[in-house]
Amino acid sequence: MDTLTRLETTIQQRLVADPGSSYVAQLHARGLPVMARKLGEEAVETIVAALSGTREDLVGEAADLLFHLTVMLAEKGVPMGEVMAELDRREGTSGLEEKASRSE
Numbered sequence: 124m125d126t127l128t129r130l131e132t133t134i135q136q137r138l139v140a141d142p143g144s145s146y147v148a149q150l151h152a153r154g155l156p157v158m159a160r161k162l163g164e165e166a167v168e169t170i171v172a173a174l175s176g177t178r179e180d181l182v183g184e185a186a187d188l189l190f191h192l193t194v195m196l197a198e199k200g201v202p203m204g205e206v207m208a209e210l211d212r213r214e215g216t217s218g219l220e221e222k223a224s225r226s227e
């Protein structure tokens with residue numbers, strides 16, 4: 124099992140755990156808007172790390188970003204496999220074709 128799939132499985136279990144013992148359960152209790160804000164903050168922190176931080180900063184912030192994205196997908200009931208399948212679908216097409224199909 125790959126890292127993201129293992130993380131997703133843990134997060135799915137922790138969403139319904141006791142908020143006293145789990146950060147993921149705390150996020151679930153605080154609700155989707157808080158999860159969305161956390162995801163946005165981590166995205167900004169990742170950008171800042173890319174532009175002016177160290178390589179170590181970038182790795183840490185990218186990990187936080189993937190964690191919070193995985194939490195949000197789990198909260199919404201969207202399996203990570205569905206996102207991976209969408210990336211697989213795009214694999215054979217150029218990014219420019221994908222961009223053109225979105226602007227139609």
Ligand SMILES: N=c1c2ncn([C@@H]3O[C@H](COP(=O)(O)OP(=O)(O)OP(=O)(O)O)[C@@H](O)[C@H]3O)c2ncn1[C@@H]1O[C@H](COP(=O)(O)O)[C@@H](O)[C@H]1O
Nearest residue numbers: 130133134137144145146147148149161164186187190191
């Ligand atoms: N991978 C992570 C992970 N990455 C980042 N974080 C947390 O995400 C938060 C992001 O950092 P911030 O500084 O923005 O957060 P903060 O200010 O402390 O938090 P807020 O009070 O603002 O929410 C930190 O509290 C980190 O500890 C994570 N928390 C949990 N996991 C994984 O999720 C699993 C389940 O965690 P629990 O639900 O706590 O059991 C763990 O076993 C880990 O594998």
